[in-house]
Amino acid sequence: MPIWKRNLIVCWFGMFVTGVGMSQIAPVLPLFIQHIGVSQPSLIAQYSGIAFGITFIVSAIFSPILGAAADRFGRKPMLLRASLGMALVIGSMGFAPNVYVLIGLRLLQGIITGYGTACTTLIATQTEKDHAGYALATLSTASIAGSLLGPLIGGFLVENFGMQNVFFITGGLMLLAFITTAMFVKETFTREDRHVQNAKEIWTLIPEKSLTITMFVTFFILTVALYSVEPILTVYITQLTDHLNHVALIAGLTFSASGLANIFAAPRLGKLSDRIGAHKVMLISLLAAGIIFIPQAFVTNPWELMLLRFLLGLTAAGLTPTVNILIKKITPSAITGRVFGFTMSAGYLGVFAGAILGGQVAAWFGSRYVFLVTGALLLINAGWVYFNVYKKIQSKRTLTIIQ
Known part of the structure; x- marks a missing residue:
């Protein structure tokens, strides 16, 4: 092997x-x-x-x-x-x-x-x-x-x-x-740079600064989207029907449906990224995820919600890998760990912000609006990715850098 x-x-x-x-x-x-x-x-x-x-x-x-x-x-x-x-x-x-x-x-x-x-x-x-x-x-x-x-x-x-x-x-x-x-685990490690000490020096070594920031924001918004429903999912399911047994179990299955779909789809979308380009998979996945969030606000029973959450997991599977792929391609190897560290920071903040967002939106406007707000965030992010990532990578200048 x-x-x-x-x-x-x-x-x-x-x-x-x-x-x-x-x-x-x-x-x-x-x-x-x-x-x-x-x-x-x-x-x-x-x-x-x-x-x-x-x-x-x-x-x-x-x-x-x-x-x-x-x-x-x-x-x-x-x-x-x-x-x-x-x-x-x-x-x-x-x-x-x-x-x-x-x-x-x-x-x-x-x-x-x-x-x-x-x-x-x-x-x-x-x-x-x-x-x-x-x-x-x-x-x-x-x-x-x-x-x-x-x-x-x-x-x-x-x-x-x-x-x-x-x-x-x-x-x-x-x-x-x-x-x-x-x-x-086997690693062949050679330290390539002994002089980069602070964030300012790291920043000067990043060739595609706008692209890197867009990756951080996209990863943050994706994590917000995945966790915005966590505080309200059980409550939302109880609102869909008055006579539902095993609410906790069904809520757990509904939430986990995205994870199961992600396991199934991510390796396949990763191979697709290798063939057609990670920026294309990222844009399509963002658009699809944003659209799939919207009908979740209008379901009439938990099984419809579970199906939509599964479909969401299929689309989300094309986002985290493409962020990592693009960061790998545009980041010098000497600072790869530090840049991935900032990416993980964006993800951890997204978990926290997603839980806060979901709880606050549900408290002020109702549980259904959590899905609408989250879907809107993903679609806005898709527009930003189109102009800041897709169009730039399609240009010859950036294309030669990431290839």
Whole structure:
């Protein structure tokens, strides 16, 4: 088996488990906070929001720093640091004696994360050019699937193994990711630049600045779109029918439908990107995703919503990989880790902003408007991508740069 394929398999598993570890706590958190001594409903909600959101905010701050470390010391050491660190921190959450220790551990989790940044950089720099689109697309399914399936997995583990064991099981899986990374990931690393120290110097080395900013914004909006419905999905499903049993299960399946579709479609769209160009797949996927969001506001039963969420996952599968492919092509290899770190920061901020947006729009205008607003954001982004990415790459000047 080629080294790039073996690296891809190990990184896929590690990123999937990391995604689960970041998101599986969502349905567990309120129950666990109550379990460790908080009884007032308002305080449970307040502490749950802080504990869930703080990991993503801190991760957004530290991702570029960890990306710089990956450029300086190599990507495999960063994979080992992140996987072992998360194994210890997530496992320790099961022993948290009070909510303050839990929040502290969630904050520490955000600081030591970076597995996804290092994996993306490793695959981008170690994979042959002809297979880069397929490899990055396949890798993107791990993070998205882990994040989207995480709440469903967390709920299942609570029901069958208990709240504390959710943390122990997830920590054990991260420890397994550490062991497989140590044994099977191979990297040929040569530090290419010893003088780039700060963001200003990094910025001067980026040849296509407008294109890079557009990629950051597109990744941010995509993540906002994927997570804007998370706070309101269960409520929305209950509004669709008055006599529905197993609401939580159906909500979990509906939310996870996007992740399952993404796993199916992303590698295929990655190969298509290698053939016809990532900018074309990105534009079509953005337009399709924006359009598919709109009818979700007008469904009459949960099964229609589930089908549309599945179709959304098929289109979203063409977005994260194309962002990574284009960033790889327009970024000098000496600063690849740092630029991917900023991309991951945009994604973490998108998770947080999406949850805030969905909750606020639903509170002010109603749940249906969350889908309309999110669809409009994607369509506006599609227009920006058409002028800032598609037309530029079609021009001979930029085309020669990215090829």
